[in-house]
Amino acid sequence: MAKLLVLASEPEVRADWEGLLSPAGHQIFLASGLDQAFKSLTKGIDLIIYKVPRGAPWQSIKDLSRDLTLIAIIEGTQEKDLVKARAFGAYLALRWPPSRWDLLQGVENGIERKRLLSEGKILLEKLTKKNKELRGIQSQLKDLSRKTLEVENSSYTVLQSMGSGLIIVDLEGKITSMNQAAERILGYKSKDVEGIALEDLKGDGEKRILNWDDIRGEVVRIDQEVELIKRGGDTVLIGFSTSPRRDVRGKMVGAIVVFRDLTEIKKMRENMRYKDRLASLGELTAGIAHEIRNPLAGIKTTAQALKAEFAPQDPKCEYLEKIIKEINRTNSLLQELFIFAKPQKPQFVPYDITKVLERVISMQEKSIEEKGVKIKKDYTPDIPLIPLDPNQIYQVFLNLILNAVQAMPQGGDLTLSVKQERGTWVSVTVKDTGVGMSEEVRAKLFDPFFTTKSMGTGLGLAISYRIIQEHGGMVGVESKPGQGAKFTIRLPLKSRVTVHGGQLPGMRENP
Numbered sequence: 001m002a003k004l005l006v007l008a009s010e011p012e013v014r015a016d017w018e019g020l021l022s023p024a025g026h027q028i029f030l031a032s033g034l035d036q037a038f039k040s041l042t043k044g045i046d047l048i049i050y051k052v053p054r055g056a057p058w059q060s061i062k063d064l065s066r067d068l069t070l071i072a073i074i075e076g077t078q079e080k081d082l083v084k085a086r087a088f089g090a091y092l093a094l095r096w097p098p099s100r101w102d103l104l105q106g107v108e109n110g111i112e113r114k115r116l117l118s119e120g121k122i123l124l125e126k127l128t129k130k131n132k133e134l135r136g137i138q139s140q141l142k143d144l145s146r147k148t149l150e151v152e153n154s155s156y157t158v159l160q161s162m163g164s165g166l167i168i169v170d171l172e173g174k175i176t177s178m179n180q181a182a183e184r185i186l187g188y189k190s191k192d193v194e195g196i197a198l199e200d201l202k203g204d205g206e207k208r209i210l211n212w213d214d215i216r217g218e219v220v221r222i223d224q225e226v227e228l229i230k231r232g233g234d235t236v237l238i239g240f241s242t243s244p245r246r247d248v249r250g251k252m253v254g255a256i257v258v259f260r261d262l263t264e265i266k267k268m269r270e271n272m273r274y275k276d277r278l279a280s281l282g283e284l285t286a287g288i289a290h291e292i293r294n295p296l297a298g299i300k301t302t303a304q305a306l307k308a309e310f311a312p313q314d315p316k317c318e319y320l321e322k323i324i325k326e327i328n329r330t331n332s333l334l335q336e337l338f339i340f341a342k343p344q345k346p347q348f349v350p351y352d353i354t355k356v357l358e359r360v361i362s363m364q365e366k367s368i369e370e371k372g373v374k375i376k377k378d379y380t381p382d383i384p385l386i387p388l389d390p391n392q393i394y395q396v397f398l399n400l401i402l403n404a405v406q407a408m409p410q411g412g413d414l415t416l417s418v419k420q421e422r423g424t425w426v427s428v429t430v431k432d433t434g435v436g437m438s439e440e441v442r443a444k445l446f447d448p449f450f451t452t453k454s455m456g457t458g459l460g461l462a463i464s465y466r467i468i469q470e471h472g473g474m475v476g477v478e479s480k481p482g483q484g485a486k487f488t489i490r491l492p493l494k495s496r497v498t499v500h501g502g503q504l505p506g507m508r509e510n511p
Helices: 011-024 034-043 059-064 079-087 100-161 180-186 212-216 263-308 315-341 353-370 390-406 439-443 460-470
Strands: 003-007 027-031 047-052 069-074 092-095 165-170 175-178 224-229 235-246 252-261 349-351 373-379 386-388 412-421 425-432 474-479 485-492
Touching: 003 011, 003 034, 011 027, 011 100, 027 034, 034 059, 047 059, 047 100, 059 069, 069 079, 069 100, 079 092, 092 100, 165 180, 175 180, 180 235, 180 252, 212 235, 212 252, 235 263, 263 315, 349 353, 349 390, 353 373, 353 386, 353 390, 353 412, 353 425, 386 390, 386 485, 390 412, 390 425, 390 460, 390 485, 460 474
Parallel strands: 003 027, 003 047, 047 069, 069 092, 373 412
Antiparallel strands: 165 175, 165 252, 224 235, 235 252, 349 386, 412 425, 425 485, 474 485
């Protein structure tokens, strides 16, 4: 049921329209003028039927129809009056007198329009409220997305900044990504190994990287080591640990492998084992040399006394001279053994290392040139003074230069270079164009008594290595058969502190 207001100045018109509309169940309010009509609007009117008097202001239609549905009945025959009534807010404009059908139909349509407008208004209010809630949710989602992105970026930055390598694999053990440290250690870009099984990068050996039972059980195992294949085919020893990778729901979706390069640690282990071996060998050598040296002295004294009893032209003197000569050679070897077994502590003084090289060259230059070897020098200017024992370093460079010359029986180039490295080291390189050496020879090069020469003692490089050790330096060797050899000595610009048993830390390199 709707509330209708009938506004007409004629009583018969009001009575006629009331009789027409009441049977439809509507509540009818009657008004004869605008003042009475405006007072009736307080009763919650749904629709107004207004018979506009001839000459009435159009503004009255606009005032009455504000937020209401209004049917205007116009006295006049011109179409422009109907258009004007609608322009001023009438929902429907009819000519006077309207047909009963048009009036009834107009009222029903107007009431339906009012209902739809009311429902639409309610729906609009609900939509406005929901839209406001959605904007709030959208703002929260945007804030959450920003925070999530910040966390992801922070996590990514942390992973990429790690010093340890990190590889992520799926449940099939295939690589999905790895951080920059892993790329640096292995030489691959992450995109190059995506989809490759991690076990395929493993070197020889049966030990597996991914033990899924341990990973699912989150069993932490330390000191796990395995070799991985780097780009180019070389291998690198790594120490690693594994852990499960889970999604936001806690479901395991793969594994995380964290590892570090143990190459330097491996070198340090080998270096310590080599030091221990040298120490044991030194003690044994010193004992043997001491036991041999005393009898030799007696034999030499006896041979010299016996030689004095024969005439110089006696053939026996020749044999005795050979005995004395061999005893002298043996004594020279014993002297080298004593130097190796009980090396003297370096007497450090600030010194120009190029002067040591020049001293060796001046002493050996003539014999070097006679063998067809050309000396080339590459000294960086203004090399600072470094703490060293000039006599011991002279012995090292003499050994390296003589070995280089002997490796070039047909002549060649001997290149000597000196430069400062990374501000803390001075490196000296002795490079030849000789016969080179195999990997097997290079691996044993500094071992005592190892030599490839028929008359060599195998102690020259071993003693040189120990001297560089005592100076806190490092020895590096690069060589291939037929491609010459390059020895690099690195000495610190500042003296190193002493460690175990007074030894200065050294580093044996085998590039």
